Amino acid sequence: xxxxxxxxxxxxxxxxxxxxxxxxxxxxxxxxxxxxxxxxxxxxxxxxxxxxxxxxxxxxxxxxxxxxxxxxxxxxxxxxxxxxxxxxxxxxxxxxxxxxxxxxxxxxxxxxxxxxxxxxxxxxxxxxxxxxxxxxxxxxxxxx
Numbered sequence: 001x002x003x004x005x006x007x008x009x010x011x012x013x014x015x016x017x018x019x020x021x022x023x024x025x026x027x028x029x030x031x032x033x034x035x036x037x038x039x040x041x042x043x044x045x046x047x048x049x050x051x052x053x054x055x056x057x058x059x060x061x062x063x064x065x066x067x068x069x070x071x072x073x074x075x076x077x078x079x080x081x082x083x084x085x086x087x088x089x090x091x092x093x094x095x096x097x098x099x100x101x102x103x104x105x106x107x108x109x110x111x112x113x114x115x116x117x118x119x120x121x122x123x124x125x126x127x128x129x130x131x132x133x134x135x136x137x138x139x140x141x142x143x144x
Contacts, residue, residue, distance in 0.1 A: 001061070001077070003061070004065065004079050005079070008087050010082055011062050022053070022060070024059055026047075026062065030062075091107075
């Protein structure tokens with residue numbers, strides 16, 4: 001099973017929940033280090049918990065990549081989509097924790113000028129890849 005997301009959309013938490021619930025290992029296709037970094041959480045998503053395994057899936061793999069590069073054609077795929085406003089707030093807080101940037105306006109200007117790794121073309125290309133990859137699309141939308 002592959003879970004793809006636009007960065008800062010909650011894909012890591014979705015993978016944690018799926019991995020623990022189905023008792024299958026979680027991997028991150030975009031990281032070279034063990035995920036998660038915390039040993040307790042890593043044990044919970046190792047696929048070696050005491051409860052029963054769900055035999056249909058062998059793994060949960062998280063990625064920001066285009067599905068055409070990340071998953072096998074017949075592999076179950078989930079594209080996680082989050083309200084863009086929430087993504088922007090989450091991205092801003094993430095950038096703030098890394099760079100100390102404390103102005104949302106400044107962060108937005110960087111994004112619009114293309115000086116940031118978060119850009120619209122990534123989202124468009126990613127969604128197009130998923131639509132062309134899937135045989136059947138199931139959509140669930142929740143508005144708060």
